Amino acid sequence: MSSKKITIADIAKKLDISPTTVSFVLNGRDSGISQDTKNKVLETAKAMGYKKSFLPSIPDDWTKVAYVTSKVEYFNFYTSFFAHVYNNLQKRAQQEKFDLFLLELNPHEGYMNCHRRIEEIRSLGIEVCLSNSKDVAACLVAAGFKCILAQGGSMADCICIYCDDYAAGREAALHALEMGHKKAGMIFFSDNNNPRFKGFLETFTANGGTCDKKHIWFASSNHDEAASHIEKMASSSEKLPSLFYCFADNLLFPALKGFSRAGFRTPDDISLIGTDNLYWGSVATPAFTTVDLCEELFAEKLITAITHTKEGKVPYQLAVPVKLIPRETVKKIKN
Amino acid sequence: MSSKKITIADIAKKLDISPTTVSFVLNGRDSGISQDTKNKVLETAKAMGYKKSFLPSIPDDWTKVAYVTSKVEYFNFYTSFFAHVYNNLQKRAQQEKFDLFLLELNPHEGYMNCHRRIEEIRSLGIEVCLSNSKDVAACLVAAGFKCILAQGGSMADCICIYCDDYAAGREAALHALEMGHKKAGMIFFSDNNNPRFKGFLETFTANGGTCDKKHIWFASSNHDEAASHIEKMASSSEKLPSLFYCFADNLLFPALKGFSRAGFRTPDDISLIGTDNLYWGSVATPAFTTVDLCEELFAEKLITAITHTKEGKVPYQLAVPVKLIPRETVKKIKN
Structure with missing residues (x-):
């Protein structure tokens, strides 16, 4: 001092x-x-008279953990899920003795860049990596890193923690029915055997609801294009269902815009449910009814997985529960 | 192979x-x-039979550059400005021979953590740091790093690149007048000699507009609290001005909510202008009229500054121009 x-x-x-x-x-x-x-x-x-500091650069019993994303730009963009999970990990880092990094590794940027980045991750002494991308995880595993797949589907030889996406669709369907909606449409980026898609469709129809094929729309991930497409579909449909389930909250923004341009107000004319509790949907007007992916619980499961992985134990897969949050985009229909 | x-x-x-x-x-x-x-x-x-790879971990003529944020969570949250600037840097990285990192350093997390993180940044061989926080920059400079302050005000002995915030307020005021608004209010987080605040107030009043003190409101950075405050102020005011200038687009979300709850529609009853072209404001309904902070140009100025800093030349300060983007939250008033 x-x-x-x-x-x-x-x-x-x-x-x-x-x-x-x-x-x-x-x-x-x-x-x-x-x-x-x-x-x-x-x-x-x-x-x-330089005296070497006696603070070690990292205490021996701490674990260096990196969340590795393919592109930092998307880390907190279309969804706030990963940022909130990371933030929850960070809150627990001191207590769990984790030295936490967010790093980038883009497997599609060419071998040279990829190789360089992997050597840099190595030079930081990272012991356990988390990623939501199978491509990134595959790269890291090939380079000898221990890796956990977080909300990135499932992969062999790797702990995989994901949200219970089927339950997300199911919870949305049950809420729609509870609020008196008998006919629903769906707006997704693609079908692709998506568990949210299946969870909604199967639950809604199994419980007396109808989901007409002509009201299952696929939108571009470009939000302007999505809004135009939804406007066109809404304008040209003879009779719209009273509710649409959207793949994710980021898609509710173009849905609101498309329906509004076609003359439908939300929730008076059209009700909307999203998934993933995007922060901006909670402060928007109307505030989005959505399925929360329980980021704090998800982070807790990752913490257990990190220790498990570090100790070299057998990988497992785990679906984290989800929870519906009713807000302002769903109207109660009296039957 | x-x-x-x-x-x-x-x-x-x-x-x-x-x-x-x-x-x-x-x-x-x-x-x-x-x-x-x-x-x-x-x-x-x-x-x-291991053969050492002949790919160098980084070619000698590349520069290792780190954008150092106090908390990754905020990197792309209240504003999408920094993420877009970073993304623009990344697009140019290959061509400019920059090896780019996003790293965290929280000076308020205690000496031990700070010291450790600085040693980690050093072990990556970072040559030039960028930060939007004076606290972070001060820490880095003290540890011997070359540092550039990006949209973080000004600091001695350091290149400082910032948006022309006075011009942002000025452009908003000129647009308000152009659209026929004679009376305006302002919603800010705090006054604090803010150049956007001054730019709007001085330009608006110097050109025939009126900005009554009782319509200058200060809101919490907690968006729910901000919405409640704006609702209360809007409900209790006798006669509201036709337009409010908001410090940033993230504040337009609670402004829309507060005015809507108080019975005012945007833009029919109340016009709103923000600043910084938050992505979610561009896809919201109504889409936000805002002042764009020209992230691509900003990144270009940072690229010049990085080379300048690396060569150890004399620091300078630079304000990057801004540009109004008219969208849907401002109504044209006929006089």
Whole structure:
């Protein structure tokens, strides 16, 4: 706590070389640094009275964990799910002794970039990786990292934690029926054996509801295009169902816009249910009725998985429960 | 490209030790690793026919650049500005030979965590840091890093690139007047000598508009609280101005909610202008009229600043131009 404590930066400044070089020399990671530089650093450090800090760069019993995303831009964009999961991990990091990173690895950026990034992840000493992308996970596993797939489907030899997406569709269907809706449509990006899609369709029809094929619409992931498509479909349909289930809350924005342009108000004319509790849907007007993917619980399951993975135990798969949040986009229909 | 290429992971598996240890030994960063382990790794690598990859972990002429945020959670949350700037940097990274990272450093998390994170940033070999937080930048500069402040105000001895926030307020005021609004209110998180605040107020009043003090409201950064406050203020005001300028688009969500609850529709009863072109405001209904902070241009200015900083040239300050985007939240008033 002395005010005159000599730092690595001071030595670097004095010698007009980079602090990284000084740090490497003083910490013994000096391969590739010339003997001349090494000597200068060591002599200067001694002359200036540098005392090596006794804080270890990381205590031995901490675990270095990286959430590896293919692109940081999407980490908190179409969904706030991953950011909220990460935030919940972060809240527990100190207590769990996790040193947590968010890192990027884009397997489609070419071998050279991928290789470089993997070596960088290695140089950080990361022990367990989390990713929501199978491509990223496959890359990491190939490079020898222990990896957990988080809301990225399932993969062999890897702990897979995912939201119970079938239950998300089911909960939406049960809420729709409870609110008196007998006919529903669906707006998805694609069918693709999606468990949310199946969960809604099977539950809604098994409990007396009707879901006409002509009201199952597929929209572009470009929200402007999606809004135009929904406007067109809504304008050209003879009789619309009273409710639409949307794959995710980010799709509710173009749905609201498309229906509004076609002259339908939500929830008076058309009710909408989304999934994943996107933050901006909770503050929008009307506020989105949605299925919450329980990020805090999800993070808790990841924490258990991290320890399990670190210890090299047998992988498992786990579906995390979900929960409907009623807000303002679903109208109660009196029958 | 042989299908039988021996990898670090293979060696690690054979010896039942971590790939990180193997990598450290094979790359000469072996301080702290026992001689016994070193020998085992080297012998096994030889016996298995391991050939060191000739791809360098990073070519010498590339620059390692880190955008350092205090909390990844906020990187793409209240504003999509930083994520879009980062994305624009990323698009240019290959061409500019930047190896780009997003890293976290929270100066308020305690000395131990801060120190550890700084050593980790150092171990990645980061040469230039960007941050939008003065606290983060101060920490990094103290640790000997070259740092650029990006939309974080101004700081001595540091290149500071920021949006022209005064012009943002000015452009909003000029648009309001152009659309026939003579009386305006303002909704901000705080005054605090904010240039957007001044830019709007000074321009609006200098050009014939009136901005009554009782219509300058300060809202909580908690959006639910902000909506309740705006509802209360709108309900209790005798006569509201026809337009409100909001500090940022994220505040337009609670503004729309508060006015809607108080019985005012946007834009029919109340017009709203925001700033920063939050993505969700562009897909919301009505779509937000806002001031765009020109992220692509901002990223271009950062690229110049990174090279300038790396070369150790004299710091400078630069305001990046902004641009109004008219959408659906402002009504044209006939006088």
